[in-house]
Structure formats: C-alpha cells, structure tokens
Amino acid sequence: MTDTFPGLCAQSLSILNNVNAKLASGFDDLPSVERSALLDSLEPILASTAQELQNNYPYHHPFYLGQMMKPPHPIAQLAYTLAMSINPNNHALDGGKASSAMEKEAVQQIAAMFGWSNALGHLCGGGTIANLEALWVAREFTDNKPVAVSSQAHYTHSRCCSLLDIECRIIECEANGRMDIASLQRQLDAEEIGTVVVTLGTTALGAIDPLEEVLELQKSYGFRIHIDSAYGGYFKLAQNLSEYATRQYELMHHADSIVIDPHKHGLQPYGCGCVLFNDPQSAKVFKHDSPYTYFSSDDLHLGEISLECSRAGAAAVALWSTLQLFPLEVESEFAKRLESSISAAKKLHDWLEESSYYQPVMVPELDIVVWTAHAESASKASQNARDIFNAAAKQNLHLALVTLPRHLVEGSSTIKNWDQPEVTCLRACVMKPEHLEWMPRILEKLNQATEA
Numbered sequence: 001m002t003d004t005f006p007g008l009c010a011q012s013l014s015i016l017n018n019v020n021a022k023l024a025s026g027f028d029d030l031p032s033v034e035r036s037a038l039l040d041s042l043e044p045i046l047a048s049t050a051q052e053l054q055n056n057y058p059y060h061h062p063f064y065l066g067q068m069m070k071p072p073h074p075i076a077q078l079a080y081t082l083a084m085s086i087n088p089n090n091h092a093l094d095g096g097k098a099s100s101a102m103e104k105e106a107v108q109q110i111a112a113m114f115g116w117s118n119a120l121g122h123l124c125g126g127g128t129i130a131n132l133e134a135l136w137v138a139r140e141f142t143d144n145k146p147v148a149v150s151s152q153a154h155y156t157h158s159r160c161c162s163l164l165d166i167e168c169r170i171i172e173c174e175a176n177g178r179m180d181i182a183s184l185q186r187q188l189d190a191e192e193i194g195t196v197v198v199t200l201g202t203t204a205l206g207a208i209d210p211l212e213e214v215l216e217l218q219k220s221y222g223f224r225i226h227i228d229s230a231y232g233g234y235f236k237l238a239q240n241l242s243e244y245a246t247r248q249y250e251l252m253h254h255a256d257s258i259v260i261d262p263h264k265h266g267l268q269p270y271g272c273g274c275v276l277f278n279d280p281q282s283a284k285v286f287k288h289d290s291p292y293t294y295f296s297s298d299d300l301h302l303g304e305i306s307l308e309c310s311r312a313g314a315a316a317v318a319l320w321s322t323l324q325l326f327p328l329e330v331e332s333e334f335a336k337r338l339e340s341s342i343s344a345a346k347k348l349h350d351w352l353e354e355s356s357y358y359q360p361v362m363v364p365e366l367d368i369v370v371w372t373a374h375a376e377s378a379s380k381a382s383q384n385a386r387d388i389f390n391a392a393a394k395q396n397l398h399l400a401l402v403t404l405p406r407h408l409v410e411g412s413s414t415i416k417n418w419d420q421p422e423v424t425c426l427r428a429c430v431m432k433p434e435h436l437e438w439m440p441r442i443l444e445k446l447n448q449a450t451e452a
C-alpha cells in the first residue's frame, strides 16, 4: 500500500489469492466449469475505469475533510472482494447461508456495544433505510402518532415521515445545536407525540441531543425513543468525550431503536447501515409471505425482518471480518482511532479559537468542526467562507460548507449585521485516523488559503 492511496497492494492481492483458493477448495467436489472471463479485454477497460475515477476529490487522503468519508479498511475490502466471488444475497438463508450467520453475529456485536443482549436487528443499505425502518416500526407501535425531531436532525427523518404518511414535528435547537428540551416539552403538551428522535452526533455539527432529559420527559409523556446515531454511534467506545456526551451515550440502551452506519465510522464500504430494535417483537411489523424464498431452513431469514429484499451478503462478510480485527471494545485499537479523531477536532478547534480571522461555532463533541469566517455582515461572512473553501481546494485541502441559522451562530461569531437569516460556515470532518498527525500540515494549508 502506498503512502497516499488506500487501494489493494501487491501483498493484500496475494493474501486475496490465497484465501480465494481456500474458499474455492470448499467446492472441490463439484466438476469444474469452463468460463470465459474475457481476461484479455479487462485491462484496457479497467484502465479507462481508473482514468474516469481520477475525476474525484481525494476522499481517502487526510487533506480531504469535506464529506463524512473515510476509506474502508483493507480487511473490509478484501473480505468484500472474497465474498463477491460467490455473491451471497442476505435476503434469505437460501441465498446467503454463511453470510447471514455472519450478519447476525456482527449485528449482535454492535447491539452489545449499546448494552443490548437480545436485540432484533440487521444490516441495510445505509442510514436512510435504517431510519425509515425504525420509523416504520415506531409508527406501527404508536398508532400513527407524530414524530418529533430536532431542527438539526438529518433531513432524512422528515422525508421518511412523509413516505410513511406520519406528521413530523420540528423541535428547535439550542445555540449548541442540541435539541431544545423546553421546545420539546411545549410540543408534548400541545399534542401526543408517538416517537422522539434523538440524534447522537448531528450531521452538520456533530452535536449530541440531550437523551438524559428526553428520558425524563418520557416518564411523563410515554413516547417511544429512536436514536439516530448513524454517524456518531461508534463513539460509544471513546473515552475522551465530554462528561455531558459520555452521559448521553451511557443511556443509549434505554431507547426503543438505534441506527448506526458501519459505512461511516465502522470502516466499511458504502452500502452498510444497521438498525436495531430493543424489543424482538418488532419483528411482527415485518411479517410477510414470500412464495419464492425461505425454503431451505426454518431458522430466521434476514429478509423476514427487513424492508429491503436482496442485499449484499458481501457487506456482512466485510463487517464480520472487520470485527474480528477490530472488536468493539473500549481501549481497543478501534476505540483509540475514534479518540484520535476527537483529539484532532479539538486541535483544529483550538487553532481556530486562537485565530483572529475565524470563530468556531461550538466546541466539537465528536469529530466535526464548524466555524465562521470574520466579517461585519452575514452575507460577507458567507462569501468569505466560500472564498476560503475555494482557495483551500486550490491548495488541495478539501473542506465543506454548511449553512446555519442565525441563532446557532450569533453567540460565537463577529457578525454584527444580520442582513440574512443564515450564514454559510466552513466545516471539517476530521474522521480519519491520520488526521491528528496531519493536523499541523492541514493548518498550514488552511493558513495559506486564508492569506490567499
């Protein structure tokens, strides 16, 4: 593997060759089949493919801090590729016998991280499908009552509610990006809410909703709690969270459902979300007849408890293998990597705070940092952020932009003239394990972009 590119290197391809032979040996008792793989034609086509793929931002590199992206670990890449040779389908045990067992095991390990020993859960395409399923089950258990989400929750929730034909109430946020409990209580007084969505790690700011206070309200109002930790779930293992964040994470087992995306912080390729239900009875919502599948075993077929039908068994194989290398334990190598991302975010935050040109919007709870550029007016601050975003990209430092409402920013920024109701800020997802070590070089580039 080279310094800059995370593709499979000669050594990993040699491992793949060996384990592929090992897999093939399990089917030795079958007569061999003539197949034309057209191998001679592959290289020129794949060279054009590689050429096309060069038209990308360098997502894999520490100088990329834009979207929530990090390269899958080589163990996941290798396991996924290995599994693809038999291309299992985890819809039914019939199509994905071994990989379904691996999925059940991997999902139980994730559930155990949250303190659940008897959860119902499965993998799925990603955070959106996982949240859709959680809200679907919630709807069935709450008699179609409305869902409450914070204004900083992922936009997927209001879309899912619309798909599910349930009302979605937007609860205001405090200046620190957390759901405002007084606003939630007002909503609860105004009408019966079926489900409150608590986001542990919001997409824009990495803010942590006050689960502890939501649980207090639950005692009086009796709603369901769904935790969207698609991005932030794995930080359950981090030991360097703030006291506040640690407390919220410690209470996760009280939720009815949890979403976490192994394709965000779990080192997996895209196409790997996970939804968990504390109550195994949730399975009844998924109940259906399938005349085509479920014929080889009376054991649970994952399709019987999931919305999607065909699903990549390879995704489960990749996750299972990754969990052998990186068990979900505190103080593990995996946990240390997450802790290092938090430390990197704090370093960037401290630098911004020292700077005379930038103001961080909040102290990062996880590994997302958001900041404003200095200006008198909101429109000029937005323009400055966009200019710096472009100047940084020219230096090969790839940041993100995020537009935030005035009330989240005015306490921290130097903006005096609010000539528009929102402001565009700079944002960095400091989520790669190398980011801490690379922070001095990142700051040097940010400095150059600022001067430019």
Ligand SMILES: Cc1ncc(COP(=O)(O)O)c(C=O)c1O
Pocket: 068, 125, 126, 127, 128, 129, 131, 154, 156, 199, 201, 202, 203, 228, 229, 230, 231, 232, 261, 273
């Ligand atoms: C908190 C949260 N929920 C849901 C999603 C949607 O997940 P996906 O993009 O995997 O569908 C995201 C994506 O960033 C997220 O951050």
